[in-house]
Amino acid sequence: MCSALATQMYCAAQLATAQQQSMYVQPEINSNARFEKLDITPKSAQKIKPVLERWMKEAEERYKSGQNHLTEFIGVEPSKKRKRRTSFTPQALELLNAHFERNTHPSGTEITTLAHQLGYEREVIRIWFCNKRQALKNTVRMMSKGGCPT
Numbered sequence: 001m002c003s004a005l006a007t008q009m010y011c012a013a014q015l016a017t018a019q020q021q022s023m024y025v026q027p028e029i030n031s032n033a034r035f036e037k038l039d040i041t042p043k044s045a046q047k048i049k050p051v052l053e054r055w056m057k058e059a060e061e062r063y064k065s066g067q068n069h070l071t072e073f074i075g076v077e078p079s080k081k082r083k084r085r086t087s088f089t090p091q092a093l094e095l096l097n098a099h100f101e102r103n104t105h106p107s108g109t110e111i112t113t114l115a116h117q118l119g120y121e122r123e124v125i126r127i128w129f130c131n132k133r134q135a136l137k138n139t140v141r142m143m144s145k146g147g148c149p150t
Contacts (some may be wrong), residue, residue, distance in 0.1 A: 088128070092118045096125070100132050 088096070099106065101112060106114070106129060115122040 086120065086124050088120075092120070096128060096132075098131065104129070104133055104136070 095118065097116070099110075103110070109124050111129070112122050115125045118125070
């Protein structure tokens with residue numbers, strides 16, 4: 001994915017260079033191309049071009065030397081491991097659901113207090129409330145359509 005975006009940005013930079021040099025450019029190619037919901041203007045593509053050229057050259061050298069595994073090809077970025085899914089205890093769920101029934105949008109201090117009280121990270125509790133609100137919204141939507149939530 002990283003290399004695909006870099007390749008696309010490199011192509012956009014090449015396109016910007018071609019346009020600046022008044023070379024023939026196919027009319028169906030838009031100079032403000034959209035790659036993965038990222039607007040790349042000719043000016044921004046020109047700015048990133050030297051970095052991408054260096055990266056492409058390095059990537060090609062690595063590929064030629066046999067380092068064509070994706071992790072080696074991308075570079076030396078540290079890989080982030082995903083956090084394990086949190087399992088809530090029945091007691092924690094009981095307390096969270098009771099709090100949710102009283103207040104679906106707790107303040108930051110309430111979330112922090114709940115996190116300390118239950119022994120979970122603050123972010124985990126914040127996400128639980130976000131997910132619970134979304135589940136409630138989906139349930140209401142299903143019931144209004146005449147469906148039965150499962």
